[in-house]
Amino acid sequence: MARGKARTALRNVDLTIQRGEFVCLVGPSGCGKSTVLNMFAGLVTPTDGTILHDGRVIADVNTRVGYVTQDDNLLPWRTALGNVELALECKGVGRAARRERAFDYLARVGLKGSAELYPHELSGGMRKRVSIVRTLVDDSVDVILMDEPFGPLDAQTRLVLQDELLRLWQGTGRTIVFVTHDIVEAITLSDRIATFTGVPGSIKQVRDVTLPRPRDVFHIHETPGFATIYDAIWNDLREELLNERGSDAGA
Template sequence: MSNIIISGLTKCFETPTGSIKILDDIDLTIKEGEFVCLLGPSGAGKSVTLNCISGFLTPTSGSVVVDGTPVVKKRPHYGYVFQQPRLLQWRTVAENLRFALRGETGRASPGEDEKIRSVLDLVNLTGYEDFYPHQISGGMQHRVGIARAYIRNPGLLLMDEPFGALDEITARKLRSELINTWMKDQRTVVFVTHDIIEACFLADRIVIYTPKPTRIASIIDVDLRRPREYGSAQMHDVESKVLEVFEKTMKEFMDADAA
């Protein structure tokens, strides 16, 4: 498990017409084993935040520290789950996972077969080792993507709207499976979403982002026991609270923009 300390994080991108500020002085601490959702409108810098945590992007100013080490000095040991599964279509499920295991060295590592069996069992895909991506459903492909993130045993999982392109029935099933998997060892998770219901179902805390240049509008604790039930009175209360803050944030932004 990993802890994350984000201090004064600002990220700008240079364009032919000038600098664009995406993140503006973000401060956020994420505890070991915590499941945190970043919730905000499209283009608010949620994925940029993930990429600064991973070390893929360098902050313009401020810092990101994971387990006591700045990511600009050493990238953390993390697993990344993308919006699309991004599987290698010419490799089987097991071969996709084996490729991930060998990603850093290009060489075989001890116990590969056992690690593959274990992680497939974790995401309920035992028996699908020899299937190719086109032979399994979209939801199952997303489970392979989660298995790929887990297979190198990271303490930190970064998840970028992994269920955003799925129908709601499939997404709900995968959210439940994700939480069941996470509850077995409670790794630190930073999960990007623009879906209020999804955030309330998954998160220990919800970080609400403003439109860019992005700041944190509010952080809401979700003090509900798991497993959570869609449509329950408790879930409805949290969803209403988050929606109220989100709508207020968007209204303030639009009013300021109009002025």
């Protein structure tokens, strides 16, 4: 494609997310999932259509959403605790109160003993934990966006983090919009899964995940109903992935 030529990233995306819902977005690479999150966060403005948060049009950076991006973006000159405190500092929370709260959140993800370590002294999984609690620690944020947050991690660490995320989220009433390429991860975490078509992305299908909560991340395959929802999502996605490969082969 010629550089500088306009291209449509998304088309006809219509999705209503209820307060407190956990929604996963899945779809082929480049179909616009990150762009959708950027629009929710007010970092990208749609050329047509609107994004509403509690009935208000998002016209600027949306400070009511927290964003866990694909890269952890921790500040290298701040300890784990310092990084988690940052969000509270920006909101004007006093030093003692923010320390206590940040420490409590780190403890909930097993990082009590690592609070004073700097990002380069942490493993990839530990950095992800810091990055997630840094977003969750801020109570003024009622929607959390997560863009493939567990993408680069090994399979075992992913499961542990999925379990921790569900525990942190359950009962909070917060809304999570989570992008993943992993169908099992999407089923494990979400109330609904929106599948996107290939570029330009539009929503192909939205499916309810009715598996009971709390979910056993480590034995999710054994939960009755798992195979049915897995097959349905895979069928929605397979055609899009095949089209994507076909268009690449012909390019």
